Amino acid sequence: MSRRKSREQAFALLFEKSFNDLPVMDLAENAQDAREMIVEPFALELATGAEEKLAEIDARIDTYSHKWSRERISRVALAVMRLAIYEMLYDDNTPVSVAINEAVELAKRYGGEEDASFINGILGSISREPV
Secondary structure (H helix, E strand, C coil), rough: HHHHHHHHHHHHHHHHCCCCCCCCCHHHHHHHHHCCCCCCCHHHHHEEEEEHHHHHHHHHHHHCCCCHHHCCCHHHHHHHHHHHHHHHHHCCCCHHHHHHHHHHHHHHHHHHCCCHHHHHHHHHHHHHCCC
């Protein structure tokens, strides 16, 4: 499976997590049992990594989403940003530009009309943070 498809699975897990408080591993097991879906190792790595760093990731989102509380951000946009920010900050194997591009593509596919530009703006701001 391609890394793009794995990211899509990781996004789906993080999106599903926004509706309940089950751990990502439980959500992945449920998906495998109920839909006979095989969750890719890279997808699990991304989703569990984002879950572990959720407080730090959400703090970054809060910092750059001026005048938008997290409750006002669509669940799709939130899941996409959580995944991308995890990759940008904690995955040394993914270039920042790739994480942003993949996030924008996921937003275009699954999000609302303005999600892609909103996400691109937030991620662009985070990418310019001093190291």
